[in-house]
Amino acid sequence: MARINENYLKLPQNYLFTEIARRVKIFQSENPNAEIIKLGIGDVTQPLPKVCLDAMNKAVAEMGNAETFRGYGPEQGYLFLREKIAEWNYKKRGLNVSAEEIFISDGSKCDCGNIQEIFSLDSKIAVADPVYPVYLDSNIMAGRTEIIYLPCTAENNFSPAPPAEKVDLIYLCSPNNPTGTTLDKAALANWIDYAKKNDAVILYDAAYAAYISEENIPRSIYEVDGARDVAIEFRSFSKTAGFTGTRCGYVVIPENLCGTTSSGEKIPLKNLWLRRQSTKFNGTAYIIQRGAAAIYSDEGQAQIKTLIDYYMINAKIIRAGLTAAGFTVYGGINAPYIWLKTPNNLSSWNFFDELLKKYKIVGTPGAGFGSCGEGFFRLTSFGSRENTLAAMERLKN
Amino acid sequence: MARINENYLKLPQNYLFTEIARRVKIFQSENPNAEIIKLGIGDVTQPLPKVCLDAMNKAVAEMGNAETFRGYGPEQGYLFLREKIAEWNYKKRGLNVSAEEIFISDGSKCDCGNIQEIFSLDSKIAVADPVYPVYLDSNIMAGRTEIIYLPCTAENNFSPAPPAEKVDLIYLCSPNNPTGTTLDKAALANWIDYAKKNDAVILYDAAYAAYISEENIPRSIYEVDGARDVAIEFRSFSKTAGFTGTRCGYVVIPENLCGTTSSGEKIPLKNLWLRRQSTKFNGTAYIIQRGAAAIYSDEGQAQIKTLIDYYMINAKIIRAGLTAAGFTVYGGINAPYIWLKTPNNLSSWNFFDELLKKYKIVGTPGAGFGSCGEGFFRLTSFGSRENTLAAMERLKN
Numbered sequence A, B: 001m002a003r004i005n006e007n008y009l010k011l012p013q014n015y016l017f018t019e020i021a022r023r024v025k026i027f028q029s030e031n032p033n034a035e036i037i038k039l040g041i042g043d044v045t046q047p048l049p050k051v052c053l054d055a056m057n058k059a060v061a062e063m064g065n066a067e068t069f070r071g072y073g074p075e076q077g078y079l080f081l082r083e084k085i086a087e088w089n090y091k092k093r094g095l096n097v098s099a100e101e102i103f104i105s106d107g108s109k110c111d112c113g114n115i116q117e118i119f120s121l122d123s124k125i126a127v128a129d130p131v132y133p134v135y136l137d138s139n140i141m142a143g144r145t146e147i148i149y150l151p152c153t154a155e156n157n158f159s160p161a162p163p164a165e166k167v168d169l170i171y172l173c174s175p176n177n178p179t180g181t182t183l184d185k186a187a188l189a190n191w192i193d194y195a196k197k198n199d200a201v202i203l204y205d206a207a208y209a210a211y212i213s214e215e216n217i218p219r220s221i222y223e224v225d226g227a228r229d230v231a232i233e234f235r236s237f238s239k240t241a242g243f244t245g246t247r248c249g250y251v252v253i254p255e256n257l258c259g260t261t262s263s264g265e266k267i268p269l270k271n272l273w274l275r276r277q278s279t280k281f282n283g284t285a286y287i288i289q290r291g292a293a294a295i296y297s298d299e300g301q302a303q304i305k306t307l308i309d310y311y312m313i314n315a316k317i318i319r320a321g322l323t324a325a326g327f328t329v330y331g332g333i334n335a336p337y338i339w340l341k342t343p344n345n346l347s348s349w350n351f352f353d354e355l356l357k358k359y360k361i362v363g364t365p366g367a368g369f370g371s372c373g374e375g376f377f378r379l380t381s382f383g384s385r386e387n388t389l390a391a392m393e394r395l396k397n
Helices: A006-011 A015-030 A050-065 A079-093 A110-119 A133-142 A185-197 A269-280 A286-295 A298-324 A348-359 A387-397 B006-010 B015-030 B050-063 B079-093 B108-118 B133-142 B186-198 B270-279 B286-293 B300-322 B348-359 B384-397
Strands: A104-107 A123-131 A147-151 A169-173 A201-205 A231-236 A249-252 A258-260 A266-268 A329-331 A337-341 A374-381 B102-105 B126-130 B147-151 B169-173 B199-207 B231-236 B249-252 B257-259 B266-268 B329-331 B336-342 B376-380
Touching: A006 B270, A015 A169, A050 A286, A050 A298, A050 B050, A050 B102, A050 B169, A079 A104, A079 B270, A104 A110, A104 A269, A110 A133, A110 A201, A110 A231, A110 A249, A110 A269, A110 B270, A123 A133, A123 B336, A133 A147, A133 B270, A147 B015, A185 A201, A231 B006, A258 A269, A266 A269, A269 B006, A269 B133, A286 B257, A286 B286, A298 A329, A298 A337, A298 A387, A298 B376, A348 A374, B006 B050, B050 B286, B050 B300, B079 B102, B079 B286, B102 B108, B102 B270, B108 B199, B108 B231, B108 B249, B108 B270, B126 B133, B126 B249, B133 B147, B169 B186, B186 B199, B266 B270, B300 B329, B300 B336, B300 B384, B348 B384
Parallel strands: A123 A147, A123 A169, A169 A201, A201 A231, B126 B147, B126 B169, B169 B199, B199 B231
Antiparallel strands: A104 A249, A231 A249, A258 A266, A329 A337, A337 A374, B102 B249, B231 B249, B257 B266, B329 B336, B336 B376
């Protein structure tokens, strides 16, 4: 038999959500009448905005007519979508990002997982702890072994300082999954400074940018001086417009952002990514790209605001409910995630069991996202209003 | 600056279609009134089947209602689609492939490009010459250097024999792009025998299976005994149902097909692929999967047959036209590609120029697919009927 990529065997088994499901199943079978409320899942529940539905219906009709039918699209994504993104998400905010620097994909998970391919296998990686597992797992699968963890704790406001040593690639996520906290301009400026001094590239995951409510928090790393020299940004329609099951995201790679060869030659990363995508990807469905583009109009923006407001009112309800019940809470102001300290130094999993058994509420144990998540717990605001209110009512009693 | 993956610099520049576009542009600017007919492109032109449009419209409506809204789908693809594929493409043909062995994706290019990730970096690869560039390029990008080319020539009926030496991974494509020829059961049996004796895995690209018209040609490698022990199969909706811009494909990995670790442990390849997809992919859009599933009904099958018949009548017209004009032609009976020998031993590119200048027809020089493509030329049946007929009329005169 052919030899396998043995790096896959070094991956941590993805026990987190399997283990949650297992415990919930046992509890439900022992308590068949218990009405369990699930606030653990990081998936949206509300329908797509009407502008997106209308645009997709129109696109489906176009695919049914030889005159307007679309075959293979441009590998970088349709210009109609890239231009709208450049205009609405960047130019309107005074940021210099052009359509030529934007690459449309079928979602941020793919982009965050694939981006490491264009870098050397001996790159040293820095990731937060706790962290969204894709950054770490995709590097382990490729065979990278030099990984630095950046502890994100209440003590450092979940905003880790750059490491003392040199790393090559830094994954930052703001607003953060799982902590729901953000990095401010000073923190990002510090990272950009570190990246410049250490010839590092920042991989900035801003999939939750649309949830930022505070004016002084950057929506894009390019709001901070010097970011174009060191940072790639990931954005997504998943949480912005309810596209988790519809699949569209994009990467921004600034024109002049380069990596080097072993002989010191500078190579634009944009060219490498285009080559990667042209070889191993064939574009996002035309119908889906039309749906995504529809959010970039006054009407579209109003509709996604309604959607995000719905979830962020849930977040407010959860924050208020938890605070009233005596919990210490983080996040939930600029993100759909609430990160709470478990009471009485309970472990994340013991708190999971207590919450399930006493209150019939399911959340996500922080320890599942990394060792610094131990003693924390994640709730999400993606449930329905009724369920969110009902869960907080239970905690009150 | 961070160090790049220097394997990318070893890639051949993708000059083929750029160079074609450049020569066509020059000719058109020198001959502004010339009506050029393009029979070079491997992309469909006819609208999607009505069953697909209806299913997608229904799915769009479901996404607009909280009760029927779909967020993240199963990473392997929705069961409703996997079950239909297992039933219609395999069970109805007497083949033992279950829904659990099928992995839905956003297209075969991605699957063919990504599959190498689950194998060891020191795997030795065999690819045909001429060949679809993705097999080769994805392996070069990963850093694999041991590559064996299998010459596909008129002398061997474009059906290469296994090499004398041992290789680990064998890419086979039937019906073939670019030659339009197929591998018969005896040829596949020979490859399966080789794979068993050499502990190799066959990566079988059957993206054009729906174009097979002759009964004795296998639609799936699993029609041949022993294939489940050694072969992964790639299939696609792109050419089957006009999905090149709609994006859906799938991989079949048999339950018991294993690779080995360096210590000899057997690992099911299916598990590795599921882990790869779960980490770096987030499923194909629900709307698109519903569209794809719609072809699996009597009505759906009738509609895709009409679509494929349209292109295959073009293929017949091209074969007849070229033969009458004195060309030696291959393919075009079980595939939408016609592979012709250039007359008077002209090089592929010289013939390209002659065809463009004398007849105002654009095709694809065979040399662009590998050195054994030199002296050959590819025409496709994906044009409109009028253009196909007009092109053959020009050659007659």
